[in-house]
Amino acid sequence: MTRETLTSPVALSATHVSKSFGSGPDRVDVIEDLHLSIRSGDVTCLVGPSGVGKTTLLRLLAGLASPTSGQVSMDGVPITGAVEQIAVVFQDYRGSLMPWMKVLQNVAFPLEGRGVSKSERTSRAAEALAVVGLSDKISSYPWQLSGGMQQRVAIARALAYESPILLMDEPFGSLDAQTRFELEDLVLQLRRDFGITIVVVTHDIDEAVYLGDRVVVVGGRPSRIVDDIDVPLGRERDQITTRAEPAFIQLRSHVLNEIQL
Amino acid sequence: MNSRSYSPATSLLLQAWLPVSLIVLWFLLSASSTSAFWPPLTEILSAMGDWALSGELWNDAVYSFTNYFLALFLSLLVGLGFGIAIGLMPKVGRVLDPFLDFLRSLPVVVFVPIIILSLGIGREPKVFLIFLACVWPILLNAIVGVRSIHAGIFEASDAYRIPLRLRIPKVVLVGALPQIVVGVRLAITIGIVMLVVSEMYGATEGIGYFILQSAQRFQLSSAWA
Numbered sequence: 011m012t013r014e015t016l017t018s019p020v021a022l023s024a025t026h027v028s029k030s031f032g033s034g035p036d037r038v039d040v041i042e043d044l045h046l047s048i049r050s051g052d053v054t055c056l057v058g059p060s061g062v063g064k065t066t067l068l069r070l071l072a073g074l075a076s077p078t079s080g081q082v083s084m085d086g087v088p089i090t091g092a093v094e095q096i097a098v099v100f101q102d103y104r105g106s107l108m109p110w111m112k113v114l115q116n117v118a119f120p121l122e123g124r125g126v127s128k129s130e131r132t133s134r135a136a137e138a139l140a141v142v143g144l145s146d147k148i149s150s151y152p153w154q155l156s157g158g159m160q161q162r163v164a165i166a167r168a169l170a171y172e173s174p175i176l177l178m179d180e181p182f183g184s185l186d187a188q189t190r191f192e193l194e195d196l197v198l199q200l201r202r203d204f205g206i207t208i209v210v211v212t213h214d215i216d217e218a219v220y221l222g223d224r225v226v227v228v229g230g231r232p233s234r235i236v237d238d239i240d241v242p243l244g245r246e247r248d249q250i251t252t253r254a255e256p257a258f259i260q261l262r263s264h265v266l267n268e269i270q271l
Numbered sequence: 272m273n274s275r276s277y278s279p280a281t282s283l284l285l286q287a288w289l290p291v292s293l294i295v296l297w298f299l300l301s302a303s304s305t306s307a308f309w310p311p312l313t314e315i316l317s318a319m320g321d322w323a324l325s326g327e328l329w330n331d332a333v334y335s336f337t338n339y340f341l342a343l344f345l346s347l348l349v350g351l352g353f354g355i356a357i358g359l360m361p362k363v364g365r366v367l368d369p370f371l372d373f374l375r376s377l378p379v380v381v382f383v384p385i386i387i388l389s390l391g392i393g394r395e396p397k398v399f400l401i402f403l404a405c406v407w408p409i410l411l412n413a414i415v416g417v418r419s420i421h422a423g424i425f426e427a428s429d430a431y432r433i434p435l436r437l438r439i440p441k442v443v444l445v446g447a448l449p450q451i452v453v454g455v456r457l458a459i460t461i462g463i464v465m466l467v468v469s470e471m472y473g474a475t476e477g478i479g480y481f482i483l484q485s486a487q488r489f490q491l492s493s494a495w496a
Contacts, residue, residue: 119433
């Protein structure tokens with residue numbers, strides 16, 4: 011099922027990327043000689059068991075860590091640090107929102123660093139919060155909100171940043187099932203309404219298949235790409251009917267098999 | 272939030288009964304005191320009145336507290352500046368930590384004669400001494416405060432490219448604020464102690480000087496005042 015031909019232009023790519031931590035006998039190779047091209051406009055899900063280096067891979071793609079060897083590039087330009095074109099939603103929403111800023115300030119803050127005027131910052135943040143359905147929580151503090159709402163704030167922050175690429179690291183890992191379904195659909199809505207290229211790292215196979223236009227299975231030690239699958243479910247997904255489709259069930263078993271190898 | 276709220280008068284009474292009754296007790300017990308070391312409260316108060324009336328209380332207080340606030344301001348500047356820098360650079364911190372722990376454990380009082388000897392008896396050595404005592408709690412608490420900020424906050428700041436000029440005031444300083452406040456509160460108390468101690472050596476004015484002079488001249492009611 012590995013595909014070679016690209017239908018959309020490449021947004022983000024990793025070539026011969028290796029990453030290891032430590033040196034000498036303590037050296038741990040997390041990722042070795044990994045190739046990956048994220049196509050623009052796709053929702054790409056990186057799925058794999060825990061501890062396989064998915065978060066490391068995402069940090070490399072975001073420019074938050076630099077590869078030991080190889081290169082990550084965006085539209086052909088090497089990435090050496092965080093870039094404006096990439097927004098990130100982290101796994102730990104409690105740790106990534108500033109507890110001393112109200113929701114609106116949290117969402118608007120990254121724009122201040124970009125030199126956006128105060129009135130525009132506020133209106134862009136309010137707009138982004140409206141998209142994620144939190145217009146009424148603008149002047150709450152993050153810790154006053156539920157986990158799902160906090161993660162919505164983190165998504166709004168990414169949205170207000172207006173980056174064409176959004177990277178999400180286990181974004182719904184610590185949320186309950188209902189909230190997770192709602193937020194998965196929010197992600198699909200962002201892709202549909204704004205054409206954002208989205209990369210989601212997850213250990214949840216169902217989530218990967220449900221969200222992804224493409225599922226990339228990562229495994230092994232050090233990690234490599236085990237499989238790269240195009241999901242034949244179309245762009246419109248529905249939590250009940252999509253999950254009941256034979257293609258969904260078949261794909262999910264296929265991925266599960268590969269992960270258990 | 273569950274506790275009953277009191278009217279202003281009641282809460283004032285609740286807070287004031289202990290100090291008021293202690294003062295009354297002091298007054299009653301000391302009224303008939305003939306001991307030279309425990310002068311009656313009335314004498315202490317009249318000595319205080321004399322000190323105030325002569326204008327020296329005012330002069331001494333202004334002199335002492337100018338030193339105090341100058342030193343506190345300097346230690347805030349230096350303590351926060353270095354504290355944040357060291358807190359943000361873990362590698363530098365690892366190198367400096369043993370030295371910082373050694374230096375802060377030295378009692379500053381030990382330096383008093385040395386500093387008076389090297390800096391003379393003017394205002395500077397006193398400000399410097401108070402500064403030296405105040406800067407440690409501020410510095411060390413600022414370092415701990417910065418280190419206690421959740422790693423995710425820094426990662427998010429990196430991902431959204433928050434520039435240093437925004438990151439220092441709006442992320443680092445605010446994030447470390449609870450711990451910084453602890454340090455400043457400690458410094459305020461330590462500073463008062465050092466203020467008095469610094470004026471007991473080679474001083475010509477100030478509160479500490481007044482206490483020491485009175486005690487040496489056996490004017491114990493003034494010293495108590």
